[in-house]
Amino acid sequence: MSEADVLKPLKTWSHLAKRRRKPSEYEIVSVNILYNTRDASAPYDLDPNIPMNQWYKKFRDQTALKHDDWNAFRDPYELVYRTYNMLQDGQETYVQGLFNQFNEREHDKALDPQWAGTLARLYTPARYLFHTLQMASAYIQQMSPASTITNCAAFQSADSLRWLSHTAYRTKELSLTFTDKGFGADERKYWETDPAWQGFRELMEKVLTTWDWAEALVALNLVAKPAIEETLLRKFGDVARHNGDTLLGMLTDNQLLDATRHRTWVTALVKMTLEKPGNAEVIKGWIAKWEPLAEKATQAFCAALPDVPDAAATATQGRHDFQRSLGL
Amino acid sequence: MANLGRLDWYDLARTTNWTPTYVQEDELFPPQMSGSMGIPMPAWESYDEPYKQTYPEYVRIQREKDAGAYSVKAALERSKMFENADPGWLSVLKAHFGAIARAEYSASTAEARMARFGKAPGMRNMATMGMLDEIRHGQIQLFFPHEHCAKDRQFDWAHKAYDTNEWAILASRHMFDDMMTTRGAVDVALMLTFAFETGFTNMQFLGLAADAAEAGDWTFSNLISSVQTDESRHAQIGGPLVAILIENGKKAEAQKMVDIGIWRAWKLFSVLTGPMMDYYTPLEHRKQSFKEFMLEWIVVQFERSLIDLGLDKPWFWDQFLEELDYQHHGMHLGVWFWRPTVWWNPAAGVSAEERAWLEEKYPGWNATWGTNWDVITDNLLAGKKELSYPETLPVVCNMCQLPINATPGPAWKVRDFPLEYKGRSYHFCSEGCQWCFKQEPERYAGHLSLIDRFLAGMVQPMNLAGGLKYMSLEPGEIGDDAHNYAWVEKIRTDRQKDAA
Numbered sequence: 171m172s173e174a175d176v177l178k179p180l181k182t183w184s185h186l187a188k189r190r191r192k193p194s195e196y197e198i199v200s201v202n203i204l205y206n207t208r209d210a211s212a213p214y215d216l217d218p219n220i221p222m223n224q225w226y227k228k229f230r231d232q233t234a235l236k237h238d239d240w241n242a243f244r245d246p247y248e249l250v251y252r253t254y255n256m257l258q259d260g261q262e263t264y265v266q267g268l269f270n271q272f273n274e275r276e277h278d279k280a281l282d283p284q285w286a287g288t289l290a291r292l293y294t295p296a297r298y299l300f301h302t303l304q305m306a307s308a309y310i311q312q313m314s315p316a317s318t319i320t321n322c323a324a325f326q327s328a329d330s331l332r333w334l335s336h337t338a339y340r341t342k343e344l345s346l347t348f349t350d351k352g353f354g355a356d357e358r359k360y361w362e363t364d365p366a367w368q369g370f371r372e373l374m375e376k377v378l379t380t381w382d383w384a385e386a387l388v389a390l391n392l393v394a395k396p397a398i399e400e401t402l403l404r405k406f407g408d409v410a411r412h413n414g415d416t417l418l419g420m421l422t423d424n425q426l427l428d429a430t431r432h433r434t435w436v437t438a439l440v441k442m443t444l445e446k447p448g449n450a451e452v453i454k455g456w457i458a459k460w461e462p463l464a465e466k467a468t469q470a471f472c473a474a475l476p477d478v479p480d481a482a483a484t485a486t487q488g489r490h491d492f493q494r495s496l497g498l
Numbered sequence: 499m500a501n502l503g504r505l506d507w508y509d510l511a512r513t514t515n516w517t518p519t520y521v522q523e524d525e526l527f528p529p530q531m532s533g534s535m536g537i538p539m540p541a542w543e544s545y546d547e548p549y550k551q552t553y554p555e556y557v558r559i560q561r562e563k564d565a566g567a568y569s570v571k572a573a574l575e576r577s578k579m580f581e582n583a584d585p586g587w588l589s590v591l592k593a594h595f596g597a598i599a600r601a602e603y604s605a606s607t608a609e610a611r612m613a614r615f616g617k618a619p620g621m622r623n624m625a626t627m628g629m630l631d632e633i634r635h636g637q638i639q640l641f642f643p644h645e646h647c648a649k650d651r652q653f654d655w656a657h658k659a660y661d662t663n664e665w666a667i668l669a670s671r672h673m674f675d676d677m678m679t680t681r682g683a684v685d686v687a688l689m690l691t692f693a694f695e696t697g698f699t700n701m702q703f704l705g706l707a708a709d710a711a712e713a714g715d716w717t718f719s720n721l722i723s724s725v726q727t728d729e730s731r732h733a734q735i736g737g738p739l740v741a742i743l744i745e746n747g748k749k750a751e752a753q754k755m756v757d758i759g760i761w762r763a764w765k766l767f768s769v770l771t772g773p774m775m776d777y778y779t780p781l782e783h784r785k786q787s788f789k790e791f792m793l794e795w796i797v798v799q800f801e802r803s804l805i806d807l808g809l810d811k812p813w814f815w816d817q818f819l820e821e822l823d824y825q826h827h828g829m830h831l832g833v834w835f836w837r838p839t840v841w842w843n844p845a846a847g848v849s850a851e852e853r854a855w856l857e858e859k860y861p862g863w864n865a866t867w868g869t870n871w872d873v874i875t876d877n878l879l880a881g882k883k884e885l886s887y888p889e890t891l892p893v894v895c896n897m898c899q900l901p902i903n904a905t906p907g908p909a910w911k912v913r914d915f916p917l918e919y920k921g922r923s924y925h926f927c928s929e930g931c932q933w934c935f936k937q938e939p940e941r942y943a944g945h946l947s948l949i950d951r952f953l954a955g956m957v958q959p960m961n962l963a964g965g966l967k968y969m970s971l972e973p974g975e976i977g978d979d980a981h982n983y984a985w986v987e988k989i990r991t992d993r994q995k996d997a998a
Binding site for chain 1: 500502506507510513514521525552553600604614623625630633636637641657681943944945
């Protein structure tokens with residue numbers, strides 16, 4: 171063989187070298203990392219027909235949402251593991267600082283006991299709801315057809331654990347001031363039986379059992395999460411401020427930064443899928459399918475909010491504004 | 499400070515199970531995905547992870563760890579480690595990154611399986627962090643070798659390997675897919691976190707970090723130590739599950755999963771870790787033989803973990819201990835002989851001094867494995883390099899996908915463990931691999947080994963060139979002797995001296 175036939179070292183991975191520009195750290199470590207998309211007959215390298223291979227072939231590869239190259243997706247934030255922790259350690263330092271300062275000022279003692287009762291019923295049970303977001307995002311992580319998507323879903327799952335953790339922390343703290351409101355004891359009862367929560371519980375139980383990955387993504391990120399964020403974070407944060415609960419308002423504002431990031435990545439993914447004819451209809455169809463449950467959940471929760479007659483309308487408006495921004 | 503302590507609210511953060519009513523429990527947690535074996539929900543809720551960490555602690559500690567590992571790398575970027583390292587050490591790096599980086603990323607999928615489908619809430623939270631850990635391990639073990647791409651085309655395989663049908667990757671994919679990504683949450687916890695991570699990699703990474711430090715590769719040493727600290731946390735996901743399974747009458751099922759995991763992990767270790775420790779690592783840097791390392795760190799420690807948790811030693815334990823004497827020598831001989839089929843340059847490791855070391859560590863090595871290397875050495879001395887290359891393919895095992903081999907010499911004990919299943923003949927290297935197949939034949943029956951593919955005409959043309967093409971190996975990537983046969987010349991000089 172001649173010298174010319176011998177492969178020479180490249181400046182980067184061979185799969186990135188064709189593009190003739192220096193790859194970023196994000197691209198080096200995030201692009202084309204899954205290997206379960208290499209063989210359409212056997213996502214995993216055992217018998218092609220084992221149940222898990224059938225699961226991936228049916229629920230991932232045969233979804234109605236189509237794209238020729240899912241690996242073309244890029245997270246607009248280009249977050250890698252290293253920068254995710256830098257970002258969120260900074261955010262946690264801020265939030266733990268809030269907890270500290272408000273505790274030193276005896277914030278909870280200044281809260282109206284009636285508001286504390288509202289928190290016990292309408293705020294602290296949210297740890298169950300946030301946990302469903304954590305679980306549902308972990309499903310998107312394991313089923314998505316490109317590593318640039320699975321990374322976003324993994325960070326989203328971890329962010330949901332973050333929201334859950336804040337809620338658990340505040341539950342404990344509130345229980346120290348308000349010993350008779352059922353903090354730390356009654357959350358599961360409210361989550362399972364209180365009419366305010368049943369809409370969101372029904373929505374998330376059904377999202378969690380949606381196995382088609384693209385429908386699960388649309389139901390979670392384009393419908394359920396926006397509904398939950400507009401209601402539980404934005405609207406309830408406003409209500410908190412109006413009830414002298416400055417801490418909760420600042421906490422939900424911080425959590426909304428995560429929500430904004432989640433909307434940004436999924437918006438970029440939706441935009442990429444719109445390159446292919448037919449996908450807009452598929453996405454719109456799924457949104458239409460899931461909207462009634464989200465609307466019912468929003469209405470049920472907002473009906474329980476004290477003295478905020480337009481809560482459901484503004485929460486719904488916020489969700490629809492986001493959906494409209496997708497350009498479907 | 500007026501912040502709550504972590505344990506004040508930790509339990510609340512893992513009290514998240516509820517009773518679904520809009521869907522059935524088996525719909526929310528399909529038995530196939532959760533691996534729950536009919537054990538009732540309250541039993542899963544008794545799960546208590548021994549390593550407790552909260553989200554704010556996680557992002558702080560992990561940020562600090564990355565700051566450490568990346569700054570060591572940055573500081574040593576101009577250190578000439580690559581230029582000064584023994585070629586055998588570079589082979590360790592190439593083999594390690596190629597076989598491991600993207601498999602670690604795939605483990606994030608397995609962790610996500612537990613985060614979604616585990617029925618124990620504490621397990622779901624720990625697995626959420628485990629999912630992030632494995633993204634870290636994939637990303638950091640791609641970022642670090644990437645700097646070497648421009649110096650050596652074989653480093654491209656740190657990324658490329660898993661996109662190919664290279665035989666060692668076929669074996670790795672088959673093993674990792676069997677224990678990580680194709681099973682329910684409980685099985686993943688038992689096989690990946692307990693059998694593989696607790697049993698093997700947690701300890702192996704400590705050993706590898708020490709070897710790297712010996713070899714002067716501080717960047718890699720630091721990287722591997724840092725990865726190991728994550729493993730030592732998320733490897734503990736499986737342990738508490740064993741107790742729940744035993745209490746609920748599922749000891750046999752737990753034992754089986756763990757046994758399959760151990761056997762399969764052992765086989766992969768015998769082809770990757772064994773040759774690295776006993777042949778590639780320069781002699782002066784070897785602290786322990788592979789067998790000594792396995793006995794001290796894996797066998798003793800793991801035996802204790804198994805017994806502590808209420809499990810038994812696997813039925814194949816004696817055979818496993820017996821294989822510690824020979825299996826990796828055969829794997830190494832095979833890898834070196836078929837060296838064009840790997841993406842690293844295997845170090846032969848059979849100079850006179852190295853052979854003396856091997857004989858000391860493995861009495862009888864010269865009279866057995868040594869005789870094969872005598873033939874190779876004599877051919878190379880005689881200038882007949884072509885005779886040191888393979889003309890045929892080895893028979894590979896239908897479970898571990900590795901060449902079937904045993905100790906050569908007068909007591910030649912190599913044998914095939916065949917099995918007929920639904921009209922097809924399968925070949926196994928050992929009773930252990932055959933046993934794994936028999937436990938659930940449908941998991942493996944439709945898989946074709948590299949040799950099955952060759953015989954089915956899927957590898958064209960049917961010769962070494964066709965095989966290399968099938969494995970996506972081209973000149974510039976294919977392996978050759980790590981030291982460019984310098985050890986043969988040393989032997990020649992020594993013999994000439996002796997003759998004089």
